[in-house]
Amino acid sequence: MEQSEDGDLDAGDELFEEVDGDGKGEIFANRELLNIDHVPDENRIVGRDEHITELANEIGPAVTGSPPNSVILYGKTGSGKSLVANHVMERARREAQRRDRRLATVTVDCAQSRGEADTVQTIADKINRPTSGVTVPTRGISTNEYYNRLWQILGTEYDAALITLDEVDRLSDDDILMILSRAREAGKVDVPIGIISISNKVNFREQMTERVKSSLGHNEMIFDPYGGEQLRQILENRKDAFQEDVLTSGVIPKTAALAAQRHGDARKAIRLLRHAGDYAKTNNIGTVKESHLELAQEQAEVERLKELISGLPPHSKYVLYALANLTDGTTNSDDWFRTTVIYDVYEEVCKAEATDTLTTDTIRGLLNELAFLEITESNQEHGGMGKGTYKEHRLLWDPNVVFKMNPGSAQVDTDR
Ligand SMILES: Nc1ncnc2c1ncn2[C@@H]1O[C@H](COP(=O)(O)OP(=O)(O)OP(=O)(O)O)[C@@H](O)[C@H]1O
Ligand SMILES: [Mg+2]
Known part of the structure; x- marks a missing residue:
């Protein structure tokens, strides 16, 4: 590969530019700080501050080995x-350690887990220690047995536990919430357990059964969206995260303003x-300018959509492609489509992807899931006298963002 033509002798061979992140002419000093999973220091x-203090108060007793309260955290995404x-949880774990108490802390992302057994397996595996003498295989034992092993690990290794069920609304049922919150009362384990449930669906609480509500207690914390100034x-x-003088002055305010538009x-x-x-x-421009943000927008959207659908079966994506094709091909502003119409295009997508189609009923279920994630929106329509009702769906994302999730595939001719 040739040297870059801007005469910069330090440019080196770009094939190897990743090897030393902090080189001269670099954009980032510590890109890690901008990773979404990165947990920033206090x-x-x-x-x-108020949320941190309140949550600490609720779960606080766990650091002494006493029963903590369970809490539900609600608020929009981000x-x-x-x-x-x-x-x-991390501060509680350290405080417990300082007091010579063994506190188990664990987070499970329910959007990524495949059912109850898988969720319990993840919890048990994450908090297991070699000294427990218990193994937690990824498969081959019953859900009940996973619970038994979890109780054993807790009983031998810990004085208390804090379990965070992130994206809890993605669990298919309440059983796990129920069993964990009642474990001590039911005599399964003598270790107090606090559950922090997290949901970005404000109506999630209504969906929970009464028995779970009463087991989890009534502690709720609401996270309001950030304002522009907080985002800034x-x-x-x-x-x-950036090298000095790389960010031009308007970039941060503009980024904050764009995100504020998107519910903070x-x-x-x-x-x-x-x-x-x-x-x-990538474009070898030495500074980050406001104009780059426009270009970054779409990339950021693609990444978010990928994340949202990452836990769904592959055919959800095909259904989404079908709806994106229809939306993209429509000339008038009416972008609602009936299930049957989506199904026809879905068949085309499957053909292009060389895969068999699933039944209309299954596709209905997948469309419901997409609506639940607010990727699409659904409406019940009345077909008029004697015609019954049918459902219509609308894409809430830009079709181009959907196509860019998987470049080169999924665009079919919709004849519209
Ligand atoms: N108050 C804050 N101070 C600094 N960084 C923050 C703050 N709030 C959120 N962030 C950062 O923004 C990103 C999103 O935050 P977080 O993952 O906690 O959102 P969330 O409410 O859990 O959203 P979702 O419901 O989509 O999971 C993370 O990278 C996080 O570090
Ligand atoms: Mg989250």
Whole structure:
């Protein structure tokens, strides 16, 4: 590969530019700070002091080995729920250690787990220690046996436990919430367990059965969306992800403003900034400018959509492609489509993907799931006298973002 033509002798061979992240002419000093999973240190967390204190009060007794309260955290996406839960759990774990108490802390992402057995397996495996003498195989034992092993591990290795069930609304039923919250009362294990449930569906509480509500107690914490100024501060606090003088002055305010439009989503803000940096880096531009943010927007959206559907079966994606094709092909503003119409295009997509189609009923179920995740929206329509009702669906995302999830595939001719 040739040397770059801008005369910069330090440029080196770009094939190897990843090897030393902090080289001259670099954009990032510590890109890690802009990773979504990165848990920032306390002094980088903005405007959530009250939530942190309140959550610490609820789960606090666990650090002494006493029963903690269970809490449900609600709030829109990117409002800091997972961050606050992980931050408080980690501080509790350290405090317990200082007091010579053994506190188990664990988070499971329910969106990624495949059912109850898998969720219990994950919890048991994450907190297991070699001294327990218990093994937690990934498969081959019953759900009941996973619970038994979890109780054994807790009983021998810990004085208390804090379990965070993130994206709890994605669990197919309440059983696990029920069993964990009642384990002590039911005599399964003598270790107090606190459950932190997290949901970005405000109506999730209504969906829970009465028995679970009463087991979890009534502690709820609401996370309001961030305002523009808070978003700006969150980004300012991570400015050192970039080399000095790389960010031009308008970039952070503009990023904050764009994310504020999207219900104050901090994830979106951080991601936009990272993509703008990536853009400058790939194109060998020495500074990040406001104009790069426009280009970063789509990338950030693609990443978010991928994340949202990552736990769904592959055919959800095909259904989504079908709806994106229909939406893309429509000339008028009426972008609602009936299930049967979507199904026809879905068949085309399956053909292009060389895979068999699933039944219309299954596809209905997948469409419901997409609506639940707010990727699509559904409506019940009345077909008029004697015609019964039917459902219509609408894509809430830009079809181009959907296509870009998997470049080169999934675009079919809809004849519209
Ligand atoms: N108050 C804050 N201070 C600093 N960074 C924050 C703050 N709130 C959120 N962030 C950052 O924004 C990103 C999104 O936050 P988080 O994952 O906690 O959102 P969430 O409420 O759990 O969203 P979702 O419901 O989509 O899971 C994370 O990278 C997090 O570190
Ligand atoms: Mg979260």
